[in-house]
Amino acid sequence: MVDVILGLQWGDEGKGKIVDYFAPKYDVIARFQGGPNAGHTLYINGTKMVLHQIPSGIFHENKINLIGNGVVLDPVTLKRECGSVAAMGIDFKKNLFISERAHLILPTHRAIDKASETAKGNEKIGSTLKGISPAYMDKTGRNGLRVGDILDKNFTSQYIKLRLKHQKLLENFSFAEDISAWEEEFFEALEFLKQLQIINGEYFINDKMQQGKKILAEGAQGSMLDVDFGTFPYVTSSSTISAGVCTGLGIAPQKIKEVLGVTKAYCTRVGSGPFPTELHDETGELIRTTGNEFGSTTGRPRRCGWIDLVALKFACMINGVTQLVMTKADVLDALDSLQVCDLYKINGENSSQIPFQMSRVNIEPVYKKFDGWQSDITAVKKYKDLPAKMKIYIDHLNKVLGVEVKYISNGPGSDQIIVAP
Ligand code: GDP
Ligand code: IMO
Ligand code: MG
Numbered sequence: 001m002v003d004v005i006l007g008l009q010w011g012d013e014g015k016g017k018i019v020d021y022f023a024p025k026y027d028v029i030a031r032f033q034g035g036p037n038a039g040h041t042l043y044i045n046g047t048k049m050v051l052h053q054i055p056s057g058i059f060h061e062n063k064i065n066l067i068g069n070g071v072v073l074d075p076v077t078l079k080r081e082c083g084s085v086a087a088m089g090i091d092f093k094k095n096l097f098i099s100e101r102a103h104l105i106l107p108t109h110r111a112i113d114k115a116s117e118t119a120k121g122n123e124k125i126g127s128t129l130k131g132i133s134p135a136y137m138d139k140t141g142r143n144g145l146r147v148g149d150i151l152d153k154n155f156t157s158q159y160i161k162l163r164l165k166h167q168k169l170l171e172n173f174s175f176a177e178d179i180s181a182w183e184e185e186f187f188e189a190l191e192f193l194k195q196l197q198i199i200n201g202e203y204f205i206n207d208k209m210q211q212g213k214k215i216l217a218e219g220a221q222g223s224m225l226d227v228d229f230g231t232f233p234y235v236t237s238s239s240t241i242s243a244g245v246c247t248g249l250g251i252a253p254q255k256i257k258e259v260l261g262v263t264k265a266y267c268t269r270v271g272s273g274p275f276p277t278e279l280h281d282e283t284g285e286l287i288r289t290t291g292n293e294f295g296s297t298t299g300r301p302r303r304c305g306w307i308d309l310v311a312l313k314f315a316c317m318i319n320g321v322t323q324l325v326m327t328k329a330d331v332l333d334a335l336d337s338l339q340v341c342d343l344y345k346i347n348g349e350n351s352s353q354i355p356f357q358m359s360r361v362n363i364e365p366v367y368k369k370f371d372g373w374q375s376d377i378t379a380v381k382k383y384k385d386l387p388a389k390m391k392i393y394i395d396h397l398n399k400v401l402g403v404e405v406k407y408i409s410n411g412p413g414s415d416q417i418i419v420a421p
Contacts, residue, residue, distance in 0.1 A: 002209070002251055003258040004242050005325075006219025008315035010269035012295070012302065013262040014327035014409055016040025019056035019218045021417055022260075027213035028064040029057025030205065032248030033238040034220030035072035035105060035135065037128040039296025043414055044088060050296050053078045054096065055218050058085055062095070064208070069101035069201050070238065070248020072135040073147060074110075075189035076182075082192070098193075099201030100148030106159070107182035108166035109134040115173035125234055126271025128297050136237035138162070147198055150190050202250025209255060217245045223261075223315035224269075231358045234273025242319040261321035261403070263312055265329040265393075268302040270295045274358035277305040277341045277365050291331035306339040306367065309400045314354045316403050324401065327409040329390065330416075335372040338393065341365035342400060370396070378411045383420050394420070 005022065007013040020042045023029055036052040043049070044059045051058070053073060055065040067073060082092050109131030116134075117127050127133065138144035143162060149155055205215060219240055224230045226240040238244065242259050245251055266287055269275045278284070284304045287293065293302035315321070332338060343366040344351045355361050373387035380386055386408070398404045408418045 001257040002215040002217055002245065002255045003260065004217045004219065004245055004256060005260045005262060006217075006240065006242065006319065007222030008224075008261040008263045008312055008319070008321070009222045009267055009308075010224045010273075010275070011220075011222040012039075012268060012270065013222060013264055014041075014325075015219060015262050016042045016051060016056045017409065017412065017414065018260070018262055018325050018327070018407070019216065020059065020414055022216060023057035023060045023063055025214065026057070026063065026216040028066055028205065028208055028215045029055040029218055030066040030068050030215060030249055031055045031071050031218050031220065032068045033070040033240060033244045034236065035132050036074045036077040036130045037132045037236060037297060038220035040218075040220070041296050041412070043412055047088070049084065049088070052081060052297060054081050054085060054092070057216065057218075058090060058092065058095065059088065065096050066201060066205065066249075067096070067098045067102055068205075068249040069099040070244060071099075071102045072105050072132060072139070072238075073098070073102045074105040074130065075193045076185050077130075079189040079192045093196065097197045097199050097201070097204065098147055100146060100198050101201065102147045103135055103139045103144045104147060104150075105131040105135045106145070106162065106166070107179050107186050108163050108170070109138070110182065111170060111175060111177065111179050112166060114177075115170055115175035118175075119173050124272055126273070126300075128271075130297070133237045134166075147193070150194060151198070205249055205251060209251075215251075217249060217251075219244070223319060224311055226318075229314075229318050231273045234271065234359070258322050259320050260323050260325055260407075261316060261319055262325045262327060263307070265326050265332050266291075266307050267305045267311075268293050270298070270300050270302045274363070275303055275305060276311075276344060276358070276363040277308045277339075278303050279305045283335070286334070287331060290334065291328055306341055306365070307397070308341045308365070309397065310341060310344050310352055311354060312397075313352070313401055316401055321403050323406040324397070324403050325407040325409065326394070326397070326405045329408050330376075330378045330410045332372065333376055333378075334374065336374060337372050338370045339367040340370060340393070340396060342368050368396070378416065380410055380418060383408070383418055386418065
Protein backbone atom coordinates (compact mmCIF):
# COMPACT_ATOMS: atom_id res chain seq x y z
CA MET A 1 0.00 0.00 0.00
CA VAL A 2 0.93 3.63 -0.37
CA ASP A 3 0.94 6.28 2.34
CA VAL A 4 1.35 9.95 1.57
CA ILE A 5 3.01 12.83 3.41
CA LEU A 6 2.12 16.24 2.05
CA GLY A 7 1.86 19.88 3.07
CA LEU A 8 -1.50 21.42 3.92
CA GLN A 9 -0.54 25.09 3.84
CA TRP A 10 1.64 27.17 1.51
CA GLY A 11 4.67 24.88 1.71
CA ASP A 12 7.60 24.59 4.14
CA GLU A 13 5.48 22.82 6.75
CA GLY A 14 8.44 20.59 7.67
CA LYS A 15 7.67 17.73 5.25
CA GLY A 16 11.36 16.84 4.82
CA LYS A 17 11.87 16.19 8.52
CA ILE A 18 8.64 14.19 8.75
CA VAL A 19 9.44 12.03 5.71
CA ASP A 20 12.89 11.34 7.16
CA TYR A 21 11.25 10.36 10.47
CA PHE A 22 8.85 7.90 8.83
CA ALA A 23 11.24 6.56 6.17
CA PRO A 24 12.44 3.56 8.26
CA LYS A 25 8.90 2.12 8.07
CA TYR A 26 8.90 2.08 4.25
CA ASP A 27 10.78 0.44 1.39
CA VAL A 28 10.34 3.13 -1.25
CA ILE A 29 10.18 6.91 -0.81
CA ALA A 30 8.90 8.65 -3.93
CA ARG A 31 8.54 12.29 -4.93
CA PHE A 32 5.47 12.71 -7.18
CA GLN A 33 5.48 16.37 -8.24
CA GLY A 34 7.27 19.69 -8.09
CA GLY A 35 10.93 20.23 -8.75
CA PRO A 36 13.82 22.24 -7.39
CA ASN A 37 11.38 24.89 -6.12
CA ALA A 38 11.11 22.57 -3.12
CA GLY A 39 13.54 22.82 -0.24
CA HIS A 40 13.17 20.04 2.30
CA THR A 41 15.33 20.34 5.40
CA LEU A 42 16.57 17.38 7.38
CA TYR A 43 19.11 17.00 10.15
CA ILE A 44 21.32 13.98 9.66
CA ASN A 45 23.34 13.29 12.82
CA GLY A 46 23.11 16.99 13.55
CA THR A 47 24.17 18.12 10.07
CA LYS A 48 21.66 20.25 8.17
CA MET A 49 20.81 19.05 4.68
CA VAL A 50 18.38 20.70 2.27
CA LEU A 51 17.02 18.52 -0.53
CA HIS A 52 15.46 20.03 -3.65
CA GLN A 53 15.16 17.12 -6.08
CA ILE A 54 16.08 13.96 -4.21
CA PRO A 55 13.41 12.35 -1.97
CA SER A 56 13.90 12.78 1.78
CA GLY A 57 14.48 9.07 2.38
CA ILE A 58 17.93 9.11 0.78
CA PHE A 59 19.84 9.07 4.07
CA HIS A 60 18.40 5.70 5.07
CA GLU A 61 20.37 2.71 3.96
CA ASN A 62 18.62 0.24 1.68
CA LYS A 63 15.64 2.50 1.01
CA ILE A 64 14.74 3.07 -2.59
CA ASN A 65 14.25 6.72 -3.50
CA LEU A 66 12.27 7.39 -6.65
CA ILE A 67 11.89 10.65 -8.56
CA GLY A 68 8.50 10.09 -10.16
CA ASN A 69 7.18 11.05 -13.59
CA GLY A 70 5.22 13.97 -12.10
CA VAL A 71 8.41 15.73 -11.04
CA VAL A 72 10.20 18.28 -13.22
CA LEU A 73 13.92 17.65 -13.04
CA ASP A 74 16.77 20.10 -13.25
CA PRO A 75 19.83 17.90 -13.92
CA VAL A 76 22.16 20.63 -12.68
CA THR A 77 20.48 20.76 -9.26
CA LEU A 78 20.34 16.98 -9.15
CA LYS A 79 24.04 16.63 -9.87
CA ARG A 80 24.96 19.17 -7.21
CA GLU A 81 22.67 17.50 -4.70
CA CYS A 82 24.06 14.04 -5.42
CA GLY A 83 27.47 15.53 -4.61
CA SER A 84 26.30 16.73 -1.17
CA VAL A 85 24.59 13.43 -0.46
CA ALA A 86 27.72 11.46 -1.48
CA ALA A 87 29.78 13.64 0.87
CA MET A 88 27.60 12.26 3.68
CA GLY A 89 28.64 8.75 2.68
CA ILE A 90 25.47 7.87 0.79
CA ASP A 91 25.61 5.58 -2.22
CA PHE A 92 23.04 7.39 -4.35
CA LYS A 93 23.90 5.33 -7.42
CA LYS A 94 22.45 2.33 -5.65
CA ASN A 95 19.36 3.84 -4.06
CA LEU A 96 18.22 6.60 -6.39
CA PHE A 97 15.89 5.87 -9.32
CA ILE A 98 14.48 8.35 -11.81
CA SER A 99 11.41 7.94 -13.96
CA GLU A 100 12.15 8.25 -17.67
CA ARG A 101 8.87 10.18 -17.97
CA ALA A 102 9.91 13.04 -15.66
CA HIS A 103 10.20 16.26 -17.66
CA LEU A 104 13.48 18.13 -17.88
CA ILE A 105 13.97 21.72 -16.81
CA LEU A 106 16.07 23.37 -19.51
CA PRO A 107 18.25 26.46 -19.04
CA THR A 108 15.77 28.37 -21.22
CA HIS A 109 12.92 27.35 -18.85
CA ARG A 110 14.76 29.17 -16.10
CA ALA A 111 15.30 32.14 -18.39
CA ILE A 112 11.59 32.28 -19.32
CA ASP A 113 10.60 32.00 -15.65
CA LYS A 114 12.80 34.96 -14.82
CA ALA A 115 11.74 37.04 -17.84
CA SER A 116 8.05 36.40 -17.27
CA GLU A 117 8.22 37.20 -13.56
CA THR A 118 10.06 40.46 -14.28
CA ALA A 119 7.43 41.38 -16.85
CA LYS A 120 4.66 40.90 -14.28
CA GLY A 121 5.79 44.08 -12.50
CA ASN A 122 3.92 44.42 -9.22
CA GLU A 123 1.78 41.35 -9.93
CA LYS A 124 4.65 38.92 -9.48
CA ILE A 125 3.86 35.36 -8.33
CA GLY A 126 7.06 35.32 -6.33
CA SER A 127 8.29 32.26 -8.23
CA THR A 128 11.46 30.57 -7.03
CA LEU A 129 12.77 31.19 -10.60
CA LYS A 130 13.75 27.54 -10.97
CA GLY A 131 11.92 27.18 -14.30
CA ILE A 132 8.97 25.28 -12.82
CA SER A 133 6.10 26.95 -14.64
CA PRO A 134 7.75 26.98 -18.12
CA ALA A 135 8.72 23.31 -17.73
CA TYR A 136 5.16 22.28 -16.79
CA MET A 137 3.84 24.49 -19.61
CA ASP A 138 5.97 22.53 -22.07
CA LYS A 139 4.68 19.30 -20.56
CA THR A 140 0.98 20.17 -20.95
CA GLY A 141 1.77 21.99 -24.20
CA ARG A 142 3.34 18.74 -25.46
CA ASN A 143 6.70 20.27 -26.28
CA GLY A 144 8.81 19.21 -23.33
CA LEU A 145 11.77 16.86 -23.21
CA ARG A 146 11.83 13.99 -20.76
CA VAL A 147 14.59 12.24 -18.86
CA GLY A 148 14.25 9.18 -21.13
CA ASP A 149 14.87 11.38 -24.18
CA ILE A 150 18.47 12.04 -23.19
CA LEU A 151 19.29 8.44 -24.16
CA ASP A 152 17.98 9.03 -27.68
CA LYS A 153 20.51 9.77 -30.43
CA ASN A 154 18.35 12.66 -31.64
CA PHE A 155 18.30 14.39 -28.26
CA THR A 156 20.56 17.27 -29.23
CA SER A 157 18.51 18.18 -32.27
CA GLN A 158 15.29 17.97 -30.22
CA TYR A 159 16.92 20.19 -27.64
CA ILE A 160 17.97 22.78 -30.24
CA LYS A 161 14.44 22.81 -31.70
CA LEU A 162 12.91 23.52 -28.30
CA ARG A 163 15.56 26.08 -27.41
CA LEU A 164 14.73 27.93 -30.62
CA LYS A 165 11.05 28.07 -29.61
CA HIS A 166 12.09 29.39 -26.23
CA GLN A 167 14.37 32.02 -27.76
CA LYS A 168 11.47 33.28 -29.90
CA LEU A 169 9.37 33.51 -26.76
CA LEU A 170 12.14 35.34 -24.92
CA GLU A 171 12.23 37.97 -27.66
CA ASN A 172 8.87 39.18 -26.35
CA PHE A 173 10.51 39.99 -23.04
CA SER A 174 13.41 42.21 -22.22
CA PHE A 175 15.74 39.34 -21.33
CA ALA A 176 19.32 39.97 -22.31
CA GLU A 177 21.27 37.56 -20.11
CA ASP A 178 23.81 35.25 -21.65
CA ILE A 179 22.84 31.73 -20.64
CA SER A 180 25.68 29.88 -22.35
CA ALA A 181 27.24 29.04 -18.97
CA TRP A 182 23.90 27.56 -17.85
CA GLU A 183 23.82 25.47 -21.02
CA GLU A 184 27.32 24.19 -20.48
CA GLU A 185 26.55 22.96 -16.97
CA PHE A 186 23.25 21.53 -18.23
CA PHE A 187 24.99 19.31 -20.76
CA GLU A 188 27.60 18.28 -18.20
CA ALA A 189 24.82 17.35 -15.82
CA LEU A 190 23.09 15.30 -18.53
CA GLU A 191 26.21 13.14 -18.81
CA PHE A 192 26.03 12.64 -15.06
CA LEU A 193 22.31 11.85 -15.24
CA LYS A 194 22.95 9.16 -17.86
CA GLN A 195 24.96 7.23 -15.26
CA LEU A 196 22.02 7.07 -12.86
CA GLN A 197 19.22 4.50 -12.79
CA ILE A 198 16.70 5.82 -15.31
CA ILE A 199 13.70 3.51 -15.23
CA ASN A 200 10.07 3.03 -16.08
CA GLY A 201 8.72 4.35 -12.76
CA GLU A 202 5.16 3.08 -13.06
CA TYR A 203 6.07 -0.60 -13.62
CA PHE A 204 8.81 -0.28 -11.04
CA ILE A 205 6.55 1.02 -8.28
CA ASN A 206 3.64 -1.31 -9.12
CA ASP A 207 6.02 -4.29 -9.09
CA LYS A 208 7.24 -3.19 -5.67
CA MET A 209 3.65 -3.03 -4.44
CA GLN A 210 2.99 -6.48 -5.85
CA GLN A 211 5.97 -7.74 -3.84
CA GLY A 212 4.34 -6.30 -0.71
CA LYS A 213 6.78 -3.41 -0.37
CA LYS A 214 5.65 -0.26 1.43
CA ILE A 215 5.63 3.01 -0.46
CA LEU A 216 5.76 6.51 0.99
CA ALA A 217 4.84 9.31 -1.41
CA GLU A 218 6.47 12.64 -0.53
CA GLY A 219 4.71 15.83 -1.52
CA ALA A 220 6.39 19.11 -2.29
CA GLN A 221 4.93 22.61 -1.84
CA GLY A 222 1.52 22.64 -0.12
CA SER A 223 -2.18 22.26 -0.82
CA MET A 224 -2.82 26.00 -0.95
CA LEU A 225 -0.21 26.19 -3.74
CA ASP A 226 -1.98 23.50 -5.79
CA VAL A 227 -2.54 24.58 -9.40
CA ASP A 228 -6.27 23.76 -9.18
CA PHE A 229 -7.22 24.33 -5.56
CA GLY A 230 -4.65 26.84 -4.37
CA THR A 231 -4.87 30.62 -4.37
CA PHE A 232 -4.63 30.83 -8.17
CA PRO A 233 -2.74 32.45 -9.87
CA TYR A 234 -0.45 32.67 -6.82
CA VAL A 235 0.28 28.96 -6.91
CA THR A 236 2.83 26.55 -8.28
CA SER A 237 2.24 24.59 -11.51
CA SER A 238 1.64 21.05 -10.24
CA SER A 239 -0.95 18.97 -8.38
CA THR A 240 0.38 19.14 -4.86
CA ILE A 241 -2.55 17.21 -3.36
CA SER A 242 -3.04 13.47 -2.81
CA ALA A 243 -4.61 13.08 -6.27
CA GLY A 244 -1.20 14.07 -7.67
CA VAL A 245 0.25 10.85 -6.25
CA CYS A 246 -1.73 8.81 -8.81
CA THR A 247 -0.70 10.84 -11.85
CA GLY A 248 2.78 11.60 -10.54
CA LEU A 249 3.76 7.98 -9.89
CA GLY A 250 1.34 5.83 -11.85
CA ILE A 251 -0.43 4.49 -8.78
CA ALA A 252 -4.13 3.61 -8.69
CA PRO A 253 -6.25 5.63 -6.22
CA GLN A 254 -7.43 2.62 -4.21
CA LYS A 255 -3.81 1.84 -3.33
CA ILE A 256 -3.54 5.00 -1.21
CA LYS A 257 -4.09 4.34 2.48
CA GLU A 258 -2.91 6.92 4.99
CA VAL A 259 -2.67 10.57 4.02
CA LEU A 260 -0.57 12.42 6.58
CA GLY A 261 -1.17 16.13 6.31
CA VAL A 262 1.59 18.34 7.68
CA THR A 263 0.77 21.76 9.10
CA LYS A 264 2.71 24.21 11.18
CA ALA A 265 1.21 25.19 14.54
CA TYR A 266 0.89 28.61 12.88
CA CYS A 267 1.11 29.55 9.20
CA THR A 268 3.65 30.90 6.74
CA ARG A 269 3.82 31.80 3.09
CA VAL A 270 6.73 32.81 0.88
CA GLY A 271 6.09 34.71 -2.33
CA SER A 272 3.05 36.76 -3.24
CA GLY A 273 -0.64 36.02 -2.88
CA PRO A 274 -3.46 36.10 -0.36
CA PHE A 275 -2.78 35.13 3.25
CA PRO A 276 -5.78 36.09 5.40
CA THR A 277 -4.18 35.42 8.80
CA GLU A 278 -0.87 37.16 8.04
CA LEU A 279 0.59 39.21 10.89
CA HIS A 280 2.24 42.51 10.08
CA ASP A 281 3.20 43.26 13.66
CA GLU A 282 5.84 42.33 16.22
CA THR A 283 4.20 38.93 16.84
CA GLY A 284 4.71 38.07 13.16
CA GLU A 285 8.31 39.23 13.47
CA LEU A 286 8.79 37.14 16.63
CA ILE A 287 7.49 34.02 14.88
CA ARG A 288 9.79 34.69 11.92
CA THR A 289 12.89 35.02 14.09
CA THR A 290 12.03 32.24 16.56
CA GLY A 291 10.99 29.88 13.76
CA ASN A 292 13.88 30.95 11.52
CA GLU A 293 11.29 31.52 8.81
CA PHE A 294 13.50 32.14 5.81
CA GLY A 295 13.09 30.17 2.59
CA SER A 296 15.11 26.94 2.29
CA THR A 297 15.43 27.43 -1.48
CA THR A 298 15.65 31.19 -1.94
CA GLY A 299 16.46 32.55 1.53
CA ARG A 300 13.55 34.98 1.30
CA PRO A 301 11.85 35.93 4.60
CA ARG A 302 8.62 33.97 4.98
CA ARG A 303 5.43 35.83 5.78
CA CYS A 304 4.07 34.63 9.13
CA GLY A 305 0.62 34.50 10.69
CA TRP A 306 -1.87 32.56 12.81
CA ILE A 307 -3.11 29.10 11.95
CA ASP A 308 -6.02 29.20 9.50
CA LEU A 309 -8.54 26.43 10.12
CA VAL A 310 -10.76 27.43 7.18
CA ALA A 311 -7.86 26.76 4.81
CA LEU A 312 -6.75 23.67 6.76
CA LYS A 313 -10.23 22.16 6.74
CA PHE A 314 -10.40 22.72 2.98
CA ALA A 315 -6.99 21.06 2.58
CA CYS A 316 -8.08 18.08 4.73
CA MET A 317 -11.15 17.71 2.50
CA ILE A 318 -9.44 17.77 -0.90
CA ASN A 319 -6.62 15.47 0.26
CA GLY A 320 -8.63 13.01 2.34
CA VAL A 321 -6.24 13.58 5.24
CA THR A 322 -6.38 10.70 7.75
CA GLN A 323 -3.83 12.00 10.28
CA LEU A 324 -2.38 15.39 11.05
CA VAL A 325 1.21 16.20 11.84
CA MET A 326 1.70 19.53 13.62
CA THR A 327 5.20 20.95 13.28
CA LYS A 328 7.07 23.85 14.85
CA ALA A 329 4.88 23.84 17.95
CA ASP A 330 7.96 24.93 19.94
CA VAL A 331 8.12 28.18 17.97
CA LEU A 332 5.03 29.37 19.86
CA ASP A 333 6.50 28.52 23.30
CA ALA A 334 7.08 32.12 24.37
CA LEU A 335 3.77 33.63 23.31
CA ASP A 336 1.33 34.60 26.07
CA SER A 337 -1.70 34.21 23.83
CA LEU A 338 -2.50 32.65 20.45
CA GLN A 339 -5.19 33.21 17.87
CA VAL A 340 -6.86 30.57 15.78
CA CYS A 341 -8.86 31.52 12.70
CA ASP A 342 -12.06 29.44 12.81
CA LEU A 343 -14.07 31.39 10.23
CA TYR A 344 -13.76 34.06 7.59
CA LYS A 345 -15.90 37.15 7.38
CA ILE A 346 -16.19 37.71 3.62
CA ASN A 347 -17.66 41.05 2.66
CA GLY A 348 -19.30 41.16 6.07
CA GLU A 349 -20.76 37.61 6.00
CA ASN A 350 -19.44 34.67 8.05
CA SER A 351 -18.10 31.85 5.90
CA SER A 352 -16.34 28.57 6.58
CA GLN A 353 -15.37 28.10 2.94
CA ILE A 354 -12.46 29.12 0.74
CA PRO A 355 -13.79 31.59 -1.84
CA PHE A 356 -13.17 31.27 -5.58
CA GLN A 357 -10.82 34.21 -5.75
CA MET A 358 -9.28 35.00 -2.38
CA SER A 359 -7.42 38.02 -3.68
CA ARG A 360 -10.58 39.67 -5.01
CA VAL A 361 -12.64 39.60 -1.83
CA ASN A 362 -12.15 41.20 1.51
CA ILE A 363 -11.46 38.43 4.03
CA GLU A 364 -11.48 39.24 7.70
CA PRO A 365 -10.41 36.28 9.86
CA VAL A 366 -12.67 35.55 12.84
CA TYR A 367 -10.34 34.50 15.65
CA LYS A 368 -10.69 32.46 18.79
CA LYS A 369 -8.15 33.38 21.44
CA PHE A 370 -6.15 30.78 23.38
CA ASP A 371 -3.73 31.10 26.27
CA GLY A 372 -0.12 30.47 25.33
CA TRP A 373 1.63 27.64 27.20
CA GLN A 374 4.71 29.74 27.90
CA SER A 375 7.08 26.88 28.57
CA ASP A 376 9.91 25.24 26.68
CA ILE A 377 8.60 22.06 25.05
CA THR A 378 11.69 21.19 22.99
CA ALA A 379 12.84 18.42 25.35
CA VAL A 380 9.40 16.84 25.85
CA LYS A 381 9.20 13.22 24.70
CA LYS A 382 5.72 12.14 25.76
CA TYR A 383 2.31 13.61 25.02
CA LYS A 384 1.33 13.49 28.69
CA ASP A 385 4.20 15.86 29.49
CA LEU A 386 3.05 18.58 27.11
CA PRO A 387 1.58 21.68 28.78
CA ALA A 388 -2.18 21.52 29.46
CA LYS A 389 -2.71 24.79 27.58
CA MET A 390 -1.13 23.30 24.49
CA LYS A 391 -3.43 20.31 24.68
CA ILE A 392 -6.41 22.69 24.71
CA TYR A 393 -5.05 24.26 21.51
CA ILE A 394 -4.62 20.82 19.88
CA ASP A 395 -8.07 19.65 21.01
CA HIS A 396 -9.58 22.67 19.31
CA LEU A 397 -7.82 21.82 16.04
CA ASN A 398 -8.98 18.21 16.28
CA LYS A 399 -12.58 19.29 16.86
CA VAL A 400 -12.79 21.88 14.09
CA LEU A 401 -10.84 19.87 11.50
CA GLY A 402 -12.46 16.53 12.25
CA VAL A 403 -9.04 14.87 11.85
CA GLU A 404 -6.68 14.28 14.75
CA VAL A 405 -3.26 15.70 15.32
CA LYS A 406 -1.37 12.46 15.74
CA TYR A 407 2.20 13.75 15.72
CA ILE A 408 3.65 16.91 17.20
CA SER A 409 7.07 18.11 16.13
CA ASN A 410 8.81 20.14 18.84
CA GLY A 411 12.10 21.04 17.23
CA PRO A 412 14.02 20.59 13.96
CA GLY A 413 15.91 17.52 15.22
CA SER A 414 14.96 14.13 13.83
CA ASP A 415 14.17 12.85 17.32
CA GLN A 416 11.99 15.81 18.29
CA ILE A 417 8.59 14.32 17.64
CA ILE A 418 5.80 13.35 20.02
CA VAL A 419 3.07 10.82 19.28
CA ALA A 420 -0.40 11.67 20.56
CA PRO A 421 -2.36 8.86 22.23
P1 GDP B 1 9.53 21.53 3.95
O1 GDP B 1 9.73 22.25 2.68
O2 GDP B 1 8.08 21.26 4.23
O3 GDP B 1 10.35 20.28 4.08
O4 GDP B 1 10.02 22.51 5.11
P2 GDP B 1 11.38 23.39 5.09
O5 GDP B 1 12.52 22.50 5.31
O6 GDP B 1 11.40 24.29 3.92
O7 GDP B 1 11.11 24.33 6.33
C1 GDP B 1 10.89 23.85 7.62
C2 GDP B 1 11.95 24.43 8.56
O8 GDP B 1 11.54 24.22 9.89
C3 GDP B 1 13.30 23.77 8.43
O9 GDP B 1 14.29 24.71 8.72
C4 GDP B 1 13.26 22.69 9.51
O10 GDP B 1 14.55 22.34 9.99
C5 GDP B 1 12.46 23.37 10.57
N1 GDP B 1 11.62 22.50 11.42
C6 GDP B 1 10.92 21.40 11.07
N2 GDP B 1 10.19 20.96 12.11
C7 GDP B 1 10.44 21.81 13.13
C8 GDP B 1 9.96 21.92 14.48
O11 GDP B 1 9.13 21.14 14.95
N3 GDP B 1 10.44 22.96 15.22
C9 GDP B 1 11.33 23.86 14.74
N4 GDP B 1 11.73 24.84 15.54
N5 GDP B 1 11.80 23.79 13.48
C10 GDP B 1 11.35 22.80 12.69
P1 IMO C 1 8.49 23.13 -0.34
O1 IMO C 1 8.41 21.79 -1.00
C1 IMO C 1 7.11 27.25 -0.17
C2 IMO C 1 5.98 29.14 -3.94
C3 IMO C 1 6.85 30.27 -4.43
C4 IMO C 1 5.84 31.09 -5.19
C5 IMO C 1 4.95 30.03 -5.81
C6 IMO C 1 5.30 29.66 -7.24
O2 IMO C 1 9.82 23.46 0.19
O3 IMO C 1 7.39 23.28 0.64
P2 IMO C 1 7.26 28.30 -8.40
O4 IMO C 1 8.74 28.42 -8.25
O5 IMO C 1 6.72 26.97 -8.01
O6 IMO C 1 6.78 28.75 -9.73
O7 IMO C 1 6.67 29.37 -7.33
O8 IMO C 1 5.07 28.88 -4.99
N1 IMO C 1 6.69 27.88 -3.66
C7 IMO C 1 6.96 27.43 -2.42
N2 IMO C 1 6.74 27.98 -1.22
N3 IMO C 1 7.65 26.02 -0.24
C8 IMO C 1 7.85 25.43 -1.43
O9 IMO C 1 8.25 24.15 -1.57
C9 IMO C 1 7.53 26.16 -2.61
N4 IMO C 1 7.64 25.91 -3.92
C10 IMO C 1 7.10 26.96 -4.55
O10 IMO C 1 7.41 30.98 -3.35
O11 IMO C 1 5.07 31.84 -4.30
MG1 MG D 1 10.65 24.01 1.99
